[in-house]
Amino acid sequence: MKSQFRFFQSAILASIFQASEALVGLSWSISNTPETGLQDITFPISMPNAPHVSGYYFAQQFNFKNQSNVGYTGLQPREDVESSSVIHAVFSSFINGTTSTDSNCKDGADGGAGVSCAVDIDASYEHGYHLKVNNTGGTTWSGTLIDAVTKNETHIGAYTLPEGSGGILGTQVGFVEYYPWNSQAQHSCATLPQTEVTFGIPTTESGEAGSLEEPYEYGDCLNEVNFATTEVDDGYWIAVGFP
Numbered sequence: 001m002k003s004q005f006r007f008f009q010s011a012i013l014a015s016i017f018q019a020s021e022a023l024v025g026l027s028w029s030i031s032n033t034p035e036t037g038l039q040d041i042t043f044p045i046s047m048p049n050a051p052h053v054s055g056y057y058f059a060q061q062f063n064f065k066n067q068s069n070v071g072y073t074g075l076q077p078r079e080d081v082e083s084s085s086v087i088h089a090v091f092s093s094f095i096n097g098t099t100s101t102d103s104n105c106k107d108g109a110d111g112g113a114g115v116s117c118a119v120d121i122d123a124s125y126e127h128g129y130h131l132k133v134n135n136t137g138g139t140t141w142s143g144t145l146i147d148a149v150t151k152n153e154t155h156i157g158a159y160t161l162p163e164g165s166g167g168i169l170g171t172q173v174g175f176v177e178y179y180p181w182n183s184q185a186q187h188s189c190a191t192l193p194q195t196e197v198t199f200g201i202p203t204t205e206s207g208e209a210g211s212l213e214e215p216y217e218y219g220d221c222l223n224e225v226n227f228a229t230t231e232v233d234d235g236y237w238i239a240v241g242f243p
């Protein structure tokens with residue numbers, strides 16, 4: 001019990017460290033996760049009311065058994081191209097020794113060790129999306145963006161973890177981050193643009209129940225930006241920033 005608690009605590013600290021300009025966190029879990037970890041997990045995220053402007057990252061983090069650093073998967077709004085809306089989907093690993101030969105992936109994650117994979121697709125903001133992470137053999141994992149309405153699937157990327165890495169552990173935290181602030185020495189919380197996102201309850205093919213806890217504000221703009229959250233049918237809606 002004690003070591004589990006300490007592990008969870010350090011996982012949260014690691015995630016705060018990496019998501020350095022995160023504004024909102026929320027924890028997820030899957031019940032009865034096997035000792036060896038999960039072979040797949042799906043995180044629903046939708047952003048119908050997010051402005052089509054780069055800057056926000058809506059992500060969920062996950063740990064693999066025997067690795068202390070995390071992986072991320074999530075969505076970022078992008079500017080429209082001509083009259084098409086564009087969504088950027090990310091699948092990354094912060095684990096040193098992760099490798100990839102996938103053309104959507106490159107070495108490094110936020111300037112540190114790991115691999116980052118991403119795609120930009122013409123896609124509707126009206127639809128919800130499922131970000132699926134699944135094992136495709138050995139220590140290789142694939143990230144897929146699935147349109148929740150049309151079920152169309154887009155490959156985000158694939159990477160191979162160091163030998164000895166296991167399945168996905170049953171709990172971690174997600175976040176809302178305004179990443180332009182990561183490269184600035186200082187920022188004014190009052191200039192945070194407004195956005196909205198809904199995080200859905202994670203699922204896994206084994207059918208074990210997933211859950212989300214109520215989103216909370218954190219970081220250096222705590223209590224200084226508009227923040228609202230409401231539980232919806234299948235998750236939590238979050239709004240942050242100023243119109």
Ligand SMILES: *[C@@H]1O[C@H](CO)[C@@H](O)[C@H](O)[C@H]1NC(C)=O
Nearest residue numbers: 095096097098111112113114
């Ligand atoms: C990754 O691991 C290698 C080999 O252990 C080490 O030399 C390197 O410094 C590590 N890279 C980072 C960014 O930690």
Ligand SMILES: *[C@@H]1O[C@H](CO)[C@@H](O)[C@H](O)[C@H]1NC(C)=O
Nearest residue numbers: 132134135136137142144153
């Ligand atoms: C998951 O992995 C299997 C192979 O193990 C693959 O056939 C499938 O297309 C993958 N992707 C999804 C979204 O399930």
Ligand SMILES: *[C@@H]1O[C@H](CO)[C@@H](O)[C@H](O)[C@H]1NC(C)=O
Nearest residue numbers: 121122147150152153154155
């Ligand atoms: C489905 O996804 C593929 C791969 O990203 C894309 O090329 C295609 O345009 C999409 N189709 C629809 C109907 O959205």
Ligand SMILES: *[C@@H]1O[C@H](CO)[C@@H](O)[C@H](O)[C@H]1NC(C)=O
Nearest residue numbers: 036065066163164165166167
């Ligand atoms: C995780 O590490 C333990 C202890 O070193 C080892 O026994 C186990 O086989 C590892 N798990 C995987 C999936 O390799």
